Amino acid sequence: MNYGYMGKWLKVNLSSKEMSDFDFPEDLLRKFIGGKGLAVYYLWNYAKELEKKGVNIKEMDALSPDNILFFSTGPVTGTRSPNSGRHHVMALKSPLTGSIGSGNTGGTWGAKLKFAGYDGIVFEGKSDTPVYLSIIDGKPELHDASEIWGKNTMDTTKWLQEKHERKRAGVSCIGPAGENLVPCAVIMNEIHRAAGRTGLGAIMGSKNLKAIIVDGNAKPQIAKQEEFETKVKEHVEKLKENGVTGEGLPTYGTAVLVNIINQNGLFPTKNWQTGVDKEAENISGETLTEKYLISKHPCWGCVVACGRKTKVELGPYKISFTEGPEYEAIWALGGSTNVNNMGAVIRANHYCDIFGMDPISIGSTIAAAMELNEKGLIPEEDLQGLKVEFGNPDAIVELTWMAAFRQGLGYWIGEGSRKMCEHYGAPEISMSVKGLEMPAYDPRGAKGIGLNYATANRGGCHVTGYTIAAEVLGDVDRFTIEGKAELTKTFQDFTSIVNSCVNCLFLTFALGLDEYVEMIGPITGWDITADELLKTGERITNLERMILNKLGITGKDDTLPKRLLEEKMPEGASEGQIVELEPMKQEYYKLRGWEDGVPTPEKIKELELEI
Amino acid sequence: MKIYIKVFAHLRKKYPNVNDLNPLELEVNKNTTVEEVIDKLNFKLEEIHLILLNGKKVSKNQLVEENCTISLFPPIGGG
């Protein structure tokens, strides 16, 4: 067995109910690390197998039994290295976008999967009746899930922990949205943490897989224990000393970004019609902390604790306990919609958690519906008396639960903004890339994040290459396009490493590539260098792109909504700006060794991806 | 002349009621620099990570303008 790993992945065929263990050889582990990297490697080979069988994967329905789900940890997950309670989930195809399915999540589940004795799980096929998987102390078992089918994520989690008499077991599950095959559905773990993007929950629902409960006492072995402990101490020290990880995130959570992004004029408001929200203060991290916070809540092994336990004490959205919302959720549900009512945002976010949906896609699609309605494009009968208008708090709360249960206009909200806007005849109103709703930074105010949105493999995503850290929170000129290709590529490749380790991306505010070498080296015993590691990140990003190419996605899809390319930002600190995408994109392709969004044979050879 | 100050995150420990909707009004002389304003507000320069003057990023040596808004941020991040 290799150090850092449990040395076992589980394959579950839900059609035949067969289960078997498998492992990856050391050279592959070193080439792809774990988490996202290994998942991408597995998906690539699986796609080739499907093609050999004559399946046309471009046409394949993401909800067909041919799609697979890959849950994976990495060598850092579940060790004493800080913030390592995370895992990554991938699917060959997303039901929301038609591109690759991918989500990264915190909580405890990733670490507990390793304690249960496994590094990862692959699900193939489709069960004819609802089932759930348990892995307790190394023993995987499939069970009938008819008693929990229909339950929300909170009740499902509690039911499973009681049934297995493991109050602290990790539970990943879907809520009603996943069961109802809503394309914006997520896989939730520990009730409030989500593998949140690209509709992974609907894939789980399509397979009749309700949940996975994991627990045990096994631990990954560390190759160089003493050196590892020294480095852990140093890294924790750096995290404590850093202003972002030591003070900003612990005190205010991710919502601390609301004000700074808004003051810089790139807080997308009214479905990205402007970058200034005049009342964003009401939904800021400072307001959340002052009026709604119960306490902080860390993921497993986390020394930062950006998670929030919250409540709404008064008013129509009263709730005695929930978690979140995160910055992106606050923005999508409360900023993009111009609602600016924290109670309503917390309530809608709570619905996303317990019914299992992505608040970014849901909030952003509601905002698109508000703009469609403003332009008179939604027929009266579809509105069913609901005031789908910017600033209406009831609209976000109502439409969120309606999306989970596919009620009325909620049906289209759950389908995501691309399909909804096409349905109502105005596709340009969808603020998405490759069908995935973009998150909370208008790239007219930070050009690098625009290039990242356009080129990110999973679609409109900020955490694929979070250039905001340099452009708004750091010292890089946010308006220039110079140097943004390299900045974006570096952020993307580094993030591929983080998501393969797997630990928390927020570490990277304080820890760089050298510190990642200091983690992976002592854990695995490999004499790995920073150069090798960055190459590994590049390899993972490229192989993921090669899967996209198989799905028919190329340079034509690496673009942004017209609004960002043509409409000048009308006001505020980013006034007059558009995104000059094309020159950045061409420079990026050149740096990447891609032609029109496709890795060249030379690049594929250089990265040892002729596999 | 009058200028307006907004402070964010931990900087509000010193000014709990000053925020985006309720800026602090300050009387300063012409030729005052941002650094002097920071000092007048009793902040240490090291506490300030980002300074915006009417939304535009500026350095501590920038001269303030009549009726301008200065936004002050400590190091913060998220995502």
Ligand code: SF4
């Ligand atoms: S910083 Fe936040 S997201 Fe990251 S591990 Fe800690 S609590 Fe989880």
